[in-house]
Amino acid sequence: MAAANRLACYSDPADHYSHRVRLALAEKGVAVEVIDVQAGQCPARLAELNPYAGVPTLVDRDLVLYEPGVILEYLEERYPHPPLLPVYPVARAHTRLLVHRIQRDWCSLVDRILDRRTREEARTQARKELRESLSGVSPVFAEKPYFMSDEMSVVDCCLLPILWRLPVLGVELPRASRPLLGYMERNFAREAFQASVSSIERTMR
Structure with a gap:
């Protein structure tokens, strides 16, 4: 279950937007539970978390993020090493x-x-x-x-x-x-x- 881990990512295993988030997580070595959501499907829990019921959706305890760019920015701030954005x-x-x-x-x-x-x-x-x-x-x-x-x-x-x-x-x-x-x-x-x-x-x- 998503609640069992602190960090979870609802992800379409065929979607390139979901893939970019999974790649950033892997680059940073972040332990995450990846929950596969096939296109056209929407688990009840995802519908509760995301008003658009879409993926990727990142869950970090009480925080829920559901736009790829926002997720990548958050990961960069939350897990700054190794950096995926320049310093200056x-x-x-x-x-x-x-x-x-x-x-x-x-x-x-x-x-x-x-x-x-x-x-x-x-x-x-x-x-x-x-x-x-x-x-x-x-x-x-x-x-x-x-x-x-x-x-x-x-x-x-x-x-x-x-x-x-x-x-x-x-x-x-x-x-x-x-x-x-x-x-x-x-x-x-x-x-x-x-x-x-x-x-x-x-x-x-």
């Missing part, structure tokens, strides 16, 4: 802006592809845009081990779950995207990332 305000602002751009530029396309209500021609266009956009930014990944950073950050926690899903999204990166492919290979092999992957997500590649 300007660098922090830049990191937050990158997260915003990932949400606007890439997550929106991913969500369009995965939405069953999306018409096939719109889905095909979204795949094309996502492939071209990721390919275009690939050279950036040759400069640093993480996305525009020497250290793992919240930006990577948002990006890696998307990249993990490229096969099920129907997006194949060209060979010219070698820096990005290398970034993916290195980070998918990391212990924390592997710990964050659900059994359903393991079938995606």
